[in-house]
Amino acid sequence: MTLAKLEIDDFRCLERVRLAFDARYNLFVGENASGKTSLLEALFFLGRGRSFRTRRLDRLIRQGQEGFRLVGWVDQGGLQTVLGVGGRRQGTEIRVGGAPASSAAALAHFFPPQIIDPEVHKLLEEGPQRRRRFLDWGVFHVEHSFMEVWQRYHRALRQRNAALRLPAAPPSASVWDLELLDSGAKLDALRRRYLEALAEPLRQMGGQLLGADVRATYAPGWAQEDDFPVALEKSRERDSKLGLTHVGPHRADITIRVDGLVAKERVSRGQQKLLAAALILAQLSVQELKHPGRGALLLDDPAAELDGTRLAALLAIVRGLSSQLFVTSLRPDLAALGDPGAMFHVERGKVTPACG
Numbered sequence: 093m094t095l096a097k098l099e100i101d102d103f104r105c106l107e108r109v110r111l112a113f114d115a116r117y118n119l120f121v122g123e124n125a126s127g128k129t130s131l132l133e134a135l136f137f138l139g140r141g142r143s144f145r146t147r148r149l150d151r152l153i154r155q156g157q158e159g160f161r162l163v164g165w166v167d168q169g170g171l172q173t174v175l176g177v178g179g180r181r182q183g184t185e186i187r188v189g190g191a192p193a194s195s196a197a198a199l200a201h202f203f204p205p206q207i208i209d210p211e212v213h214k215l216l217e218e219g220p221q222r223r224r225r226f227l228d229w230g231v232f233h234v235e236h237s238f239m240e241v242w243q244r245y246h247r248a249l250r251q252r253n254a255a256l257r258l259p260a261a262p263p264s265a266s267v268w269d270l271e272l273l274d275s276g277a278k279l280d281a282l283r284r285r286y287l288e289a290l291a292e293p294l295r296q297m298g299g300q301l302l303g304a305d306v307r308a309t310y311a312p313g314w315a316q317e318d319d320f321p322v323a324l325e326k327s328r329e330r331d332s333k334l335g336l337t338h339v340g341p342h343r344a345d346i347t348i349r350v351d352g353l354v355a356k357e358r359v360s361r362g363q364q365k366l367l368a369a370a371l372i373l374a375q376l377s378v379q380e381l382k383h384p385g386r387g388a389l390l391l392d393d394p395a396a397e398l399d400g401t402r403l404a405a406l407l408a409i410v411r412g413l414s415s416q417l418f419v420t421s422l423r424p425d426l427a428a429l430g431d432p433g434a435m436f437h438v439e440r441g442k443v444t445p446a447c448g
């Protein structure tokens with residue numbers, strides 16, 4: 093699957109952009125504030141139904157306009173599917189193949205973009221939510237049942253929390269516990285299986301990028317020595333008192349270790365970026381094994397904060413992937429990636445094809 097064409101209207105500084113892409117490698121070159129990241133943000137939004145920079149839709153709508161519009165044409169074995177996203181202050185509207193879609197997962201099935209940008213270090217630096225989302229995105233692509241299990245778990249969690257807040261909440265097992273425990277155990281098992289599949293690619297990419305042993309271990313959202321039913325039982329009194337479920341897969345996290353030490357506490361900003369990139373690239377390679385030819389990687393200004401050797405190592409890995417690439421740069425000299433199939437100039441919100 094490749095994104096063949098894209099239309100953008102009124103997204104950030106991009107007023108009207110019409111592009112035809114290369115199936116393999118697309119390079120966007122432009123000065124600071126020309127609109128490069130905005131372009132990748134539009135691509136990301138087309139596949140994920142959200143931005144990687146902000147939750148506020150009004151920030152994404154071009155100043156003075158009512159809404160933005162993104163349309164992409166995805167080619168797959170001679171068939172073409174049209175993806176459409178309309179954004180207004182009140183919300184987004186998603187269409188896949190001409191029909192309204194209720195969730196962004198429908199977009200990701202056709203165009204699942206991953207991004208490595210100058211903010212990628214936040215994956216390690218910030219709280220567990222980002223890492224859970226990273227983990228779940230990976231599981232979503234390789235485990236067919238993930239979405240249903242995830243939705244079941246979160247429905248049960250919402251209901252249990254609501255029941256805990258009722259004035260007459262019984263201290264005994266809430267009626268939602270069975271469903272919470274059943275879907276929670278399944279979610280936990282899917283995540284563990286996924287992390288096992290991720291381990292070897294992560295070790296390889298960690299070695300190439302950091303020259304170190306990189307491992308990700310799973311913290312399930314409760315004390316390791318207990319299983320989920322025991323942990324939920326132990327937490328019951330506190331849950332009732334505070335009206336909130338304190339243990340479960342919604343509290344899960346992954347801990348990244350470099351040569352046996354917790355990465356968060358000891359690596360430099362550049363290393364954090366490499367480590368986060370290793371995680372994302374490992375995830376992409378697992379995804380490519382499951383769905384060859386479906387992935388897309390957005391690389392925003394990869395040269396930022398990396399020395400020549402590290403940048404070359406990163407680009408060598410990226411070159412070895414089969415995903416469609418969308419790369420931005422201040423200069424057209426990312427030689428380690430080879431020649432782009434299509435190159436574009438970005439200048440004050442206008443994007444035009446350029447000769448290589």
Ligand SMILES: Nc1ncnc2c1ncn2[C@@H]1O[C@H](COP(=O)(O)OP(=O)(O)OP(=O)(O)O)[C@@H](O)[C@H]1O
Binds near residue numbers: 123125150422
């Ligand atoms: N909603 C909006 N409407 C109009 N312009 C916007 C909007 N949001 C952001 N911009 C402007 O878009 C311009 C391009 O921003 P963008 O982040 O895409 O640049 P860039 O090419 O990635 O720059 P850099 O190389 O510094 O990362 C900025 O000048 C910004 O102020």
Ligand SMILES: [Mg+2]
Binds near residue numbers: 129393
């Ligand atoms: Mg930028």
